Amino acid sequence: MNARVLRVLEYDKMKEQLKEHVASSLGRRKTEALEPYTDLGTARREQKRTEEGAKVLRLKGQAPLGGITDINAHLKRAQIGGTLHAGELLEIADTIYGGRRIKTFIETMVEEEVDLPQLAELTAPITPLTDLEREIKQSIDEHGGVLDSATPALRSIRQKIRGTEAEIRSKLEQLTRSSGQQKKLSDAIVTIRNDRYVVPVKQEYRSSFGGIVHDQSASGATLFIEPQSVVTMNNQLNEVRGQERQEIERILKELSGKVQDAVEELLENVHYLAELDFLFTKSYYAKALKATQPRLNGEGRLHFKQAKHPLLPEKEVVPIDVELGNTFSSLVITGPNTGGKTVTLKTAGLLTLMAQSGLFLPVEEDSEAAVFAAVFADIGDEQSIEQSLSTFSSHMTNIVDILEKVDDESLVLFDEIGAGTDPTEGAALAVSILDYVYDRGAKLVATTHFSELKGYAYNREGVMNASVEFDVETLRPTYRLLTGIPGRSNAFAISRRLGLDESIIEAAESEVNADARQVENMITSLEERQREAETEWEEARKTREEADQLHRELEQNLKELDQKKQDVLASAEDKAQKELEKARSEADAVIQDLRELQKQGHHVKEHELIDAKKRMDQAEPDLKKRQEKLKKQAEKEKTFEPGDEVKVLSFGQQGQVLEKTGSKEYRVQLGIMKVNVKADDMEKMKTEPVKQPIRPMAKVSANSSVKPELDLRGVRYEDAMREVEKYLDDAVLAGYPQVHIIHGKGTGALRKGVKELLKKHPSVAETRDGGMNEGGIGNTVARLK
Structure with a gap:
């Protein structure tokens, strides 16, 4: 990918954000080398890896990558026979431990049936090398020092060192406590110079004190002298320390040899750990951005829903919808300066590059991104004094280079195309360039000030206008992208808002031809309609959400009610079963007593006992049959x-x-x-079923089925009153809880007469007008006693 394009689309700045989430220098190196992939399969694989990392973070909160270090340099030195120092060996042991831990972590999640095929593939080749890790940790402490326990010889040497040091200190401390020597000392302490134990002696007592001078103070008033009495012991101490250095060197050389034996496995471990660190770096970045995974395609389709530029502060950025490659392949954005055109252009370009890099995007779910073979961009003013290039020349140099390379697998971004020269010529040149890119099959997003390009999309299939919205009331851009609506000139509206004399504005408007005014009016109308459509759509969405919520609540209430009903029935049946078992037990006891009496000679007939037992069994209700009956009844209902x-x-x-x-x-x-x-x-409802659909009727006869409503429309007043009285009697006999008297609205006389009759009728408890779905005031509903 062209380095200049990555720079102008701020891809490098995005990578700086990404690097904040690396766990080691391995991940940092991979992140620094990151460039967009131009192969769809590779981009999808990287997106899948990021998805699996995000899944791990969602389920576990973090990934254990601590302790991992870039040990490639150490391994290469060990590979050629070099001796590693203790700190380097410790880093190797820590990296072995880090690899073993992340491998076990992923394997455990897979055993828990979490689907992580990419992570499993990356961790499978990691070799634990537990023995090498243990040997290094047993020889070197966490601060990089060689432990006494590394070998018996080292332990013995260090014991000798500590013993000799203690003997020297004891002898020197006796000397400093001596009353005859204290006056010669600057301070009664024992210190070390040149790895030998010394005492500070005043300059004037140099000759009387004796010994070897190893150093002096800055002023020269104090000399650090090794007394003659400890010279031999200091010599012995230095000799033992030499033995210690030799033993440590031997231990490090031996450990380095073991590293050399495992260098191939270690290099492979480092490779896969770098991949894992990079994978989780992308996942942590996605979490920080609250980003989502886009669908990738190779057909040049973009659909970023509520997209945000990742480098802009989250509280300030205005989400935009960007679509390209479905019904149109070129998008021409017009609008005022500082309105957000360039930000829209950069957002579309940078998000495309991020998607091709395997990164999640700060967009809503179900967004789509394309994988392009090349992304070209001409954005910003790059005029060069050294090269004697004007703004226009600078832009044209870039455009010429782009047009030589563009094809049907390219995304092209032009900012202020044709700017910097005569407007008429610039607009004509811009149209020709846009046509050329379109004819080559590339996907294009361009911004412009030229009013001539507002009609460009209307004359060409596959091209769409868009604009950035401007609020004339506040004289500020809203940064919203309006697809399908070209930007309109706000010069007159802004001037009028700022108080420019109306006569000046009218004179200026008269200079604008009728076609231009018609276009401006059309754009204004489109903007107003779009705002109205968005408002209505939002209201419809809220209404639907409320209806769905109400429906869910009603369904839940019904389920709870049905469950309570089943619980009550089960409890009652359980109680009945227990009572029956108790009765059966008592009856069995009585029968047993009767049999005992029969054995004792009392007159009790056998067939009577059998008959009593049979009647008792028959009296027991079959709860299973009852449950089946209730179930069938429920299904029937x-x-x-x-x-x-x-x-x-x-x-x-x-x-x-x-x-x-x-x-x-x-x-x-x-x-x-x-x-x-x-x-x-x-x-x-618990009412008599009516076997015929509701039909308007004028009369009710004694030998016909009584309907739950009486239709009086078209019936004379006196006849209607008689019909109502007769109908109420029949309805009461039929057991209806309420009835509908349909009298229509008309002049209101029939309605008034019906209401007065119902009010006085002894069988009517209360009346009301029909509801919105019941005919309104043309229907009176009467509740019967």
């Missing part, structure tokens, strides 16, 4: 016939079944509405 009176639970309304429309679905009359309702959402 969920089967409805045309004419059945039901209550629709989700609406809380009563209605009548008209017909069956599916295996478990029925069409139901609810007032004036007919709706399709699932069987589980209905409950039979």
